Amino acid sequence: MLAAPIRSAYSHRFKMNTPRSVFPHRHLLGIEGLSPLDIQALLDLADAQVEVSRQVEKKKSTLRGRTQINLFFEPSTRTQSSFEIAGKRLGADVMNMSVASSSVKKGETLIDTAATLNAMRPDLIIVRHHAAGAVHLLAQKVDCSVVNAGDGAHEHPTQALLDALTIRRNKGRIEGLTVAICGDILHSRVARSNMILLAAMGARVRLVAPSTLMPPGIERLGFETFTSMREGLKDADIVMMLRLQRERMNGSFVPSVKEYFRFYGLDQEKLSYAKPDALVMHPGPMNRGVEISSDVADGAQSLIREQVEMGVAVRMAVLEALASHLPNR
């Protein structure tokens, strides 16, 4: 659900200015609330951006004169740099605000931070925050477009979009595929966004995890759950592995790295339960020898590198789609 209220005068203006918008939302706060058509439009747009990034001249002018702030309350290398590159390729002025040097460390509340940033008149704010729902809260307090770059264990919509793009480009479709999402489902915003997106696009979604890492009640949301990799991966087209945080490895949620890898780590043997042409994905950063073995991660069935490339394309597509709603256009 897109919770952010849109001020009527404002929305009236952009509706008038962009009568045939491909993407009818002001923010991208989550996959939930997007229609299959919205998703498809973003993926189509992203397909075109892939080509831009592969040219020698990678610069477009769609966002020229626009200001993009990357506001990351949680450390991130790949997502933040991906958004930065995406913004720059579209011609925006990108400013990175890291928590360490910000006033958040000095005790400023999230809402005060939002108000402060808003006063600087940015056009796009990309936000990552450790608390689920924090990005929604911030979006209510600013006048520009907001992109959720990950909020707690809630959503990470651009990751799900880039995964979908990667799948679509390799398999030609999403509908009808069996996708097994494996590992720490409980704490994973990547899993949550992917589950919603893939189900909306007609894929069959399976969740594979030890019960301690499975959100209680998730099967009632209509997802198939498995505690065994052998059963969960059987005939899967896509095997999507999740990162296991170090602090959860040593007895709290799973007994040890050794045991986790033995029962849930993706190695060649477990991968052989899936279809012979199954493809392997991982949102990164990987723990080799924890949730995935090196030979699988670097093997012929792995799409992990390609996912990173698609990340830039998808983020360019998202920024461009949101830019069509920006005022004074």
Add this chain to the structure above:
Amino acid sequence: MTSDRPLLLNNARLVDPASGREERGGVLVQDGVIKDVGSHVAVAADAEVVDCSGQVLAPGLIDMRAFIGEPGAAHRETLKSAGEAAAAGGVTTIVSMPDTNPVLDDPAIIDFVLRRARDNCIVNIRPAAALTKGLKGEEMAEIGLLREAGAVAFTDGARSVTNAQVMRRALTYARDFDALILHHVEDPDLVAQGVMNEGEFAARLGLPGIPREAETVMLERDMRLVRLTGGRYHAAMISCGDSAEIVSAAKARGLPVTCGVSINNLALNENDIGDYRTFLKLSPPLRHEDDRQAMIEALNDGTLDVIVSDHNPQDVETKRLPFAEAENGAVGLETLLSAALRLVHSGQVSLPRLLRALSTRPAEILGFPGGRLQRGAPADLIVFDPDAPYVLDKRQLKSLSKNTPFDEARLEGQVTITMVAGRIVFDRRNGSRDSNV
């Protein structure tokens, strides 16, 4: 493959607690398994025959709770001495507790114990592994890998897991592996300094008491967690009527819950402590006679699944101390059957019902093939005279430790033959009671 010479245990009173069937007949044993059983079993020409007239023939006892000192405290008990004690008592399978040094929380140590047992122990050893690393109650142990290594259940042994979150996660995780959790239900904060049952007798002795609630509060918590998680749970030992009610209600609700009782809480009460006898300092403590009667009732109505020896060898320096300072525990492998037969002799429990709790139910709960007189079942068998009277002399015990609460007690019922996997490992007929094939 060549077959062993068959062995016929003939003219016995067969008691199969699994089916409740009792009849006169024989059991034909070959290649470690029961080839045939019943009244129709005839003497085969090539078979060696053992006449069991006047004796009961039943499945060997499966003791779900015994502490063995190896590794780490071999002066108290070794796998070898525990095996000899067990065989003399009719116990053919021991579930050993992980409270060793090092703790059984590593697959390599399980492997070590299984190998040592194979080479040195005349009965079956089935180790239970630690539920949490180092038995500390903080981080769960490698349940999947330990199970693969041969651990049959998971428990922190003599300790309770006080952190409910740890217990919740362990139950949740164990369910994925269909692993059984055995839990000692005794809240250490409620036990505090307590050393015996709280009540009039403790007041008279001037000893700090342990309330029944130390047990019931923990047990009630666990029932809620089992309901939340669906994990398979066995309360190692309960000791009072309130606990039986809790388990009974959980079973009625369909929860995957079972429970055990120590032979001591069935055969003794707090009055037996008498003059500060430290061999009767136990955990859970001996309770009031009303509690003992409640345990017998729970055994009869099926609430109590299992009777255990809670065999816990302690030596002189841990027991010859003022009552409050002595260690908990008593040896029990050798007296388990005799002490339990007291309930049969008093007319309170039937022999099949008793043997069910000593053999069939443990096998069912742990998924073992034994515990029944049935063709194809392992030939883990005992032959015993249920009425043979004797006075226990602790110096005669095969256990390296002699801390028995039944010293000089009059008991009835003695094992004549104990057979493990078709091999006779104890035979009282050959001369003295020390005889051992």
